[in-house]
Amino acid sequence: MHRSDELSSILKAELSPRAELPYLAAVWISLFTHLGLLVLFAVFEIWPMVAFNVLSITLFVVVMALVRRGWVRLGMVLALGEVIVHQILAVYFTGWTPGFQYYLPVVGALPLMLPRVSTRRQILSACVPGLVFVILIFTHDPAPPHPFPEPIAVALGYINLLLGFAASWTFVFYFRRGAELAEAQLADAVLRGERLLRGILPPSIVERLRAGEVVADSFDDVSILFCDIVGFTPLAEQKSPEALVRMLDEVFAGFDDLVAAHGLEKIKTIGDAYMVAAGVPEPIEDQAQRLAALALEIRESALAYAEREGEALSLRLGMHRGLAVAGVIGKTKFAYDIWGDAVNTAARMESHGQPGRIHVSAAMAEALGERFELHPRGEVEIKGKGKMQTFWLEGVQCPPVLAANQRGAAMISHS
Template structure:
């Protein structure tokens, strides 16, 4: 029960999907809780020495503890900036009133210098608010120390010692302020580096996984597996690729494949398809996965025609004699992330099998589609019936050649 309450207090006002431990809102909640705990520890001492103004001191502790409870409440309502000012203001108020109530130098005001070091952790170091709070701590600290030197205990110090004592106090406050500035700058640099590192890792993750899947992988524990009733898959494969491997040098082959697949990537993004993977000289893309839509077959047809046209330009550019086979299949699909050290997002199911067979049993520079793809895209594209093709494991399947778009 206590653990739950502490957890709820500390994480008030913080989204559940956050991964940052150095969170200003979280730190302000923790500090308010710690200060309340320290204040309540003083109650037994106050009660024991009740004749030393116990009533005033208990009232001071209880009232300021109640005010510190406003910090997580304000954070919960989205008023994070106000919560931080409440935290700083109540802290300074407690120190100032304590010094006034006790009327003796018991070094309580030195806690204000601790507040100087805490400010960079709860405020953005680039904002004026942080410097206002630091200066408030320093000014109140100097006023209280000067009050002790010249008002409370002047009879114990000569004028010379008073000046030296206050000068030491000023130098100490200045040193703490400079150290706090250094901490703030280092925190800013560290946060910038962490932000850049997170952006790079996110970019790398998006090169491997679709954006919705990448978000789920970061935010949700457990396996990712989805069932899609309808989706369309497009397979692309370079004909006579083994001949290219023998005739081209290593860097020439890599440059060629990089250019080919980069254009395939751009076209898949343009037409709303999701690149799934490349296998050697093969390329697989999907429509309707992971974002469900009813135009997946139309998207695949548009993509296939665009790829065919782009590859014709690449043939002329690189003087290629090889061709491109394209196959499209539609149907049920199962999608998921597999692997641990080198995970990948992959698809299985009827549509994948059909698309692979359409490509492998197709012809060079032709786009072969299944009956289901034809039925969903025939109102927007021209098709020529090929007839029935014997497919291993699937028997006789009626297929079509995709010719072009209906004007």
């Protein structure tokens, strides 16, 4: 996955409102139940209940739309009110024996699962169906106006009791399933956030911050690389904003891969400038050699991009080795940053360099030893530093054995 695609996927990641699952299940159950009740009441010509069930089915379609759009509380208030009124009317018209009142304790559990509602309100809402159930016990008419035949009424009593249990189990299942899905999405969000955080800060720094430590370190010996795109301002004026950002993204993303391959630490980009450190946050013995190899590969990467895309792209690179201080700064948009003489001098090496060349200080040249091809530039007046002896890093020296073989082949060819 491309870096920008991965960032986009992280930014788009959201927790879905899984609290809606048990409520959608409740609405579906209620919808089909009321369709069946509509047929039942029509068969026995209990027309007031037929009319009410038509209204109920319409209401539950509206409730389903509300829940799907995230209006869970409003939808559940309407549904709860319908169920309470429905059971009161059903008991009034058909009596206690058919068992319609058994749905009241079942729906009493739904308010306890309402999202973003205080516990007190949840309990009060849950008590309403229970209170209605108790009132119906003492107030129902033993001789209702539209009773079912006795065998039908008894059968309905058992069916409604079983359906009440089934509805309760269904609510619990979907609530558990919703909780599992929410936990899985939360875990995925944590992993995405962790990946994003570790892309911003070094892993060891992340762990120190988690431990509550103030990250502020002093380093006696670090190596710093700065690189800058030559003539960036006129280049930017020739491109659309989209093309310019796409170019910088592709070029710097390639640099990021090279930095990771060498085990070094990208510190930041500043406009068209790119900064890398070696030896932070953990010291490494061959830091200068790794950084020099990286500088050569960055230069080659930029040349390859320029040739491939037909761009007039050239870099200035500078390196220095010395003292520095590093730490995490900021409360928002925080960053791991580094300051000190090594940083300032490396920046001066870059700004006083030449297009397409890698300008290094004497301290850096001494650290590189004989493994790299270095050409003296001589003394250069460096802003803020005075005259300094500097060098051009040209490439990697041939290993001694390979160099001897090349010299021998050259002599044979000459003879």
